[in-house]
Amino acid sequence: MSSEAKAEQKRDPNNPCLFCTDPRGVSLQNELAYSARDTYAVSPGHTLVIPRRHVASFFELTPEEIEACMALITEERRLLDEELNPDGYNIGVNIGQAAGQSIFHVHIHLIPRYKGDVENPQGGVRHVIPKKGHYTR
Numbered sequence: 001m002s003s004e005a006k007a008e009q010k011r012d013p014n015n016p017c018l019f020c021t022d023p024r025g026v027s028l029q030n031e032l033a034y035s036a037r038d039t040y041a042v043s044p045g046h047t048l049v050i051p052r053r054h055v056a057s058f059f060e061l062t063p064e065e066i067e068a069c070m071a072l073i074t075e076e077r078r079l080l081d082e083e084l085n086p087d088g089y090n091i092g093v094n095i096g097q098a099a100g101q102s103i104f105h106v107h108i109h110l111i112p113r114y115k116g117d118v119e120n121p122q123g124g125v126r127h128v129i130p131k132k133g134h135y136t137r
Contacts, residue, residue, distance in 0.1 A: 019050050019105040028075055032068035035076050038109070045080045045112040049073050056104040058093045073110055086112035092125055100128070 025036045038046040049072045051065045080086060090111040094101040123133030
């Protein structure tokens, strides 16, 4: 691994904020938010929707920012449907370190799902807590 790659790997994404200072691969944008493919995608087409204003929690967003983010989620889904034809989607936000947030600038995950990408998808986002996803067992 090159020294540049090692430095990038060690970079703290919160100092300065990665989403404020280095937006990469912006696919769509509006006045209050932008979207880009996730650098560490969990599936083909995994996309982040990011408000421009730096706030850590989804609950700090204004109604206008939420509306702007939802507009991008809707448009990204349309584009992903055309490009990749996924079988479903998960939409999620990690809020706080206990929930797995590692970049403390709100970002909404739009994750395309494909038949067979996991053995049993029942429970969907409930799988963030190990052994809690399959609630009918």
